Amino acid sequence: MDIIIQTYQLKKTFKKEVVIKPLDFSLRKGEICALIGKNGAGKSTIFKMLSGQLFPTAGDIQLFGKSGKETAQAKKRMGFMIEAPEFFPDFTAAQNLEYFRIQRGIAEKERIYEVLQIVDLAKQKKKRFRDYSMGMKQRLGIALCLLSSPDCLVLDEPINGLDAEGIMEIRKLLLKLNEEKQISILVSSHILTELQLLATRFVFIKNGVIVDDLSKKTLDDKSKKQIRLKVDDAAKAARLLEQAYPDIQYKILPNHIITIQNYVEESGEINRLLIDSGVLVMEFRIEALNLEEYFLGLVEGVEK
Numbered sequence: 001m002d003i004i005i006q007t008y009q010l011k012k013t014f015k016k017e018v019v020i021k022p023l024d025f026s027l028r029k030g031e032i033c034a035l036i037g038k039n040g041a042g043k044s045t046i047f048k049m050l051s052g053q054l055f056p057t058a059g060d061i062q063l064f065g066k067s068g069k070e071t072a073q074a075k076k077r078m079g080f081m082i083e084a085p086e087f088f089p090d091f092t093a094a095q096n097l098e099y100f101r102i103q104r105g106i107a108e109k110e111r112i113y114e115v116l117q118i119v120d121l122a123k124q125k126k127k128r129f130r131d132y133s134m135g136m137k138q139r140l141g142i143a144l145c146l147l148s149s150p151d152c153l154v155l156d157e158p159i160n161g162l163d164a165e166g167i168m169e170i171r172k173l174l175l176k177l178n179e180e181k182q183i184s185i186l187v188s189s190h191i192l193t194e195l196q197l198l199a200t201r202f203v204f205i206k207n208g209v210i211v212d213d214l215s216k217k218t219l220d221d222k223s224k225k226q227i228r229l230k231v232d233d234a235a236k237a238a239r240l241l242e243q244a245y246p247d248i249q250y251k252i253l254p255n256h257i258i259t260i261q262n263y264v265e266e267s268g269e270i271n272r273l274l275i276d277s278g279v280l281v282m283e284f285r286i287e288a289l290n291l292e293e294y295f296l297g298l299v300e301g302v303e304k
């Protein structure tokens with residue numbers, strides 16, 4: 001079974017507002033798939049439908065090839081962290097996990113110590129939850145997901161609010177789980193540059209619609225060098241560029257910024273063309289496109 005999650009025309013409406021437009025999405029075995037979108041794009045709503053916290057308005061979900069009543073069984077192979085779990089502040093990590101182990105009917109008590117080892121909290125035996133750093137709290141949340149030895153994790157904004165060290169710890173942990181335990185991961189965030197170091201696939205969501213779906217390789221290709229310039233009249237500059245280079249690929253971003261994805265080698269000629277034609281060029285540089293800029297370009301830019 002190579003497809004772990006599959007949605008078919010999955011839709012969610014709150015009152016009359018369509019929050020998720022009919023959505024076909026699949027997570028394949030072994031992937032670390034980043035779901036990227038701004039606040040309110042619909043990430044949590046999708047995750048809640050996958051976990052069963054929300055009923056879809058229409059469409060279908062298959063988990064490990066199972067749908068309908070059989071998804072309940074398939075869900076046991078999944079670990080969801082959608083909202084921050086409510087841990088007892090005065091309990092240690094082991095005590096908290098013990099509470100949830102019993103509540104969830106997981107037989108093996110040793111599993112607690114295994115997962116604490118995996119998330120690197122085993123040494124903090126005596127520390128109470130309330131004295132944990134944000135990063136440690138998130139790692140305990142992931143430990144809770146791991147209790148039932150899932151094959152797939154679905155994590156909603158696991159690095160939100162963490163400092164650089166906390167982010168790095170979570171990244172290392174997720175990469176380890178994927179590489180060593182072959183756990184597939186669907187993870188959402190709006191910290192785009194962080195996901196670039198983690199994910200193998202990037203799915204961009206805007207207003208409940210998938211607007212792009214890229215492999216890491218495609219993203220890396222897109223991250224190649226581009227020309228970025230700021231001018232006084234972007235529309236005029238665009239006309240001149242199109243006349244001189246009919247197959248030019250460019251985007252117009254807010255604040256009269258233009259990015260050009262090809263003809264990077266001809267940057268000097270492009271600069272001269274614009275200046276000689278009376279366009280005021282206030283900035284001109286060659287840069288590597290990063291994920292964040294790609295995403296913002298996609299959402300806010302005017303694509304040719």
Ligand SMILES: Nc1ncnc2c1ncn2[C@@H]1O[C@H](COP(=O)(O)OP(=O)(O)OP(=O)(O)O)[C@@H](O)[C@H]1O
Pocket residue numbers: 014019037038039040041042043044045046
């Ligand atoms: N229970 C609800 N009732 C009504 N509207 C809702 C409900 N839950 C979410 N929404 C709306 O659905 C849209 C998508 O919200 P959602 O929480 O899925 O976005 P998100 O991408 O996860 O954003 P964030 O990063 O802020 O969590 C938003 O407009 C939100 O206001």
